[in-house]
Amino acid sequence: MLQHLFGFKGGVKPQTNKAPSVQQAIGQAPLPERLYVPLHQSIGGSPNPLVEAGEQVLKGQLIGGADGWMSAAVHAPTSGIVLAIEQHVAAHPSGLPTLTVVIAPDGRDEWIARTPLDYRSLAPERVREALRDAGVVGLGGAVFPSHAKLTAASSVAVEQLVINGAECEPFMTCDDLLMRERAEEIVRGSAIFRELLAARRVLIGIEDNKPEAVAAMQAAVQRLGEDHEVVAVPTRYPAGGAKQLIRVLTGKEVPASKRSTELGVQCFNVATAYTAYRALAYGEPVISRIVTLTGNVLQPRNWEVRLGTPLRNLVALGQPKADTSSYLMGGPMMGFEIPDLAAPVIKATNCVIAGSPTLFPPRPPEMPCIRCGACAEVCPHELQPFELYWFARARNFGKTQEYHLFDCIECGCCSYVCPSHIPLVQYFRFAKSEIWSREREKQAAEAAKARFELRNARAEREQAEKAERLARAATTRSSERKPASVAASPPVAVSEPGVASAVASEPAIAPTPVDADALKKATIVAAMERARAQRAAVQPRNTEQLTPQQQREIAAIEARRANLQAESPPDAVNQPRRAAE
């Protein structure tokens, strides 16, 4: 099986530190006393709680229903009693709480009725729904709902399906062990993905520092008679980045502005393929995952951990050494420091690393950028990080976008090599969040403006309608009054008998239209006048009653308007482009 490999530019080779955690097979983490299952564990909408406090749940029971298409369900990791549905600290850098289902396990670990799906006979749409309802998301760490990635672009057929077993982050070995121990299920899961996408080829990319995994996967592919191609790719961080792996295996480069299916390629993590297969073939939803526990611990190992297990319980399994000062979730390149060990294991938890001052020494003081270009040299997206850094520092966000800020995948290669020890990625995150928040503000201000203008337009329309109504009413009234005026004309006629006789003989045809017209006109004018007066009376009240927020928005709108008029032609370059680009 000769596979031509493409390179990707840049990348770094940090110490891999993978050996300690592959010495033992995957262990089953014991059931903790309490499970804290966050409802929101994937990108997309937050699932709604489907259980109540005090309710008995079974292992695998749906406890959070997918909220909309871009969302994934959440299930009870074991049988037990729901103690509460409350805010609990989340495994997130911010440490902010999130809505969490607290379960007290009953120890019986009793499954719900599991119904294997015959996915071959089902409509693809049904299979995708089944995956969503089983909570299958990208287990590489991005937790993107998998079913949403299983639709080919309408115009481009899927040429290659890439199964990502590269696992390039140092310390991390959960995918390695999964591939060694459960290769067949990964291959079967890949086959399901392939069918759903009607992909022509399946390429399984594994970094060449995992020969056992490569061998296990190759053997499984052969045993199952599939024609998936298992490819060992050069070990270089971030070879496991989806876009980098796609590049290496297919030569295709997916820019930030495109989805990979538009280029006829899609990528899934090996663990995702594994859980997808379990979900369909056994009816087992995603209630646990393999987590690497390593770093400054006596017992580095991979554990199959139930989602919701407090990190404190997990790290205790590794017996952290005395000088452990922190814990990272994810790898050392892209992970984050866990703010609170009360936070639970979630679908995104691929690795927990105990850190010590020797393992992760404090970052040396930041020096000025000397434009050495080392960052550009290693950037896998071929950006100019130092330029982005200057612009981000200067808050010149328009320029950061011109220099493709949103193509940055935050892999950390630039920060890793920077001789001045500048935390470049932090600057890029800052710039991105500033642009997003400005974008949001702008949208909010525009929405407020639109609302305001709509309200004015409505008020005007209503006034005009009212005026018209009044005018119509007045006309009707005057025409009703006309017979009366004709009847009342005799006294007039008395004073001018000649005319009166003429009037009497030709009853009120000539003068009435004149009269009615004038009257109508006058009524309309009066109504308009009244409407104007009312509007004048209403409008000040309208701006007086604004909340401070609205006032700020209006002030911002006015300021921007003034700005726009001041700078003509408007500097299009400095206008933030759409953040989503």
Add this chain to the structure above:
Amino acid sequence: MAFSTPPYVLGPGSVRRVMLQVLIGLLPGIAAYIWLLGASIVLQLLIATVAALAGEALMLWLRGKPQGLFLSDGSAVVTAWLIALAFPPLAPWWLIVGGTLFAIVVAKHLYGGLGQNPFNPAMIAFAVCIVSFPALMSQWPALGLKLTLVEQLKFIAGLIPRIDVMSGATPLDALKTALKLGEGTVDVPTLLATQEVFGNFAGRGWEWVSVGYLVGGLWLWQKKIISWQAPLGFLGSLFLLAAVLWIWSPQQFANPFFHLFSGGSMLGAFFIVTDPVSGSTTSRGKLIFGFAAGVLAYLIRVFGGYPDGIAFAVLLMNLCVPLIDMYTQPPIFGMKNER
């Protein structure tokens, strides 16, 4: 943990390490220098280093910056060494000190310190001094001149009147002067063959100093401290231009190898046009930067008023860096086919 932003592991690189490697890269050239001219260059290097560190310390103090961190980053020492190596080896101490202080105080710190200077500080020092003290800056000792170390030190200390002993000029200067005085009656090949100042392929002795810089430069390239674009662009254009004119009129113009190994060509190619702070940053930009600097250097050196043109060529190109960088931004991942 003292920091909590990814990545939590860092590569071995640091500014100090980069600067240290540049200093190491200079060593072969310095060794050749000592072998040919004696140890006085060591004193010049020392004087320049002390002056640079003193100026740096003063400016850091005035600017309220951490002294230890920046004094030990090595950048001032690199500037100092480049100045010492670019100046005539027997230049009086105050010239080196003055030049170095100007480089550090004005060209570096008044522009914002490390990483902020738009011009190469060492080249600023050279330009300022050659404009201000043209005689002192063009008095290079002839190699035939066998001076003892004590005599050399006396020259540097200003204890011996300079005029009567300073017989030499640089090979470039000698050639230019001879051609000018000869008014067409002398030709380059004869000059190169007869005059003592010229050696095998360039100036006698100086060619070996150039070879030293070349070796150090290749080592820096191999260590990935510098990239190949700027040096190749620089040496390439110098070579090409010299070759074209040499082929056109070998009587009037020296051969390209003479230009590559004379004056500051090699020092400039590997240690000056590769300066990351004041040079271009994109790959194509570096090539353009080096190429244009080589053209300018040749023009100034052959047709201009100064014996060597590297300093002015580099400073002129420093001015163009923002423009070059703007127009040479490489296409990013996934956008190569869209441009």
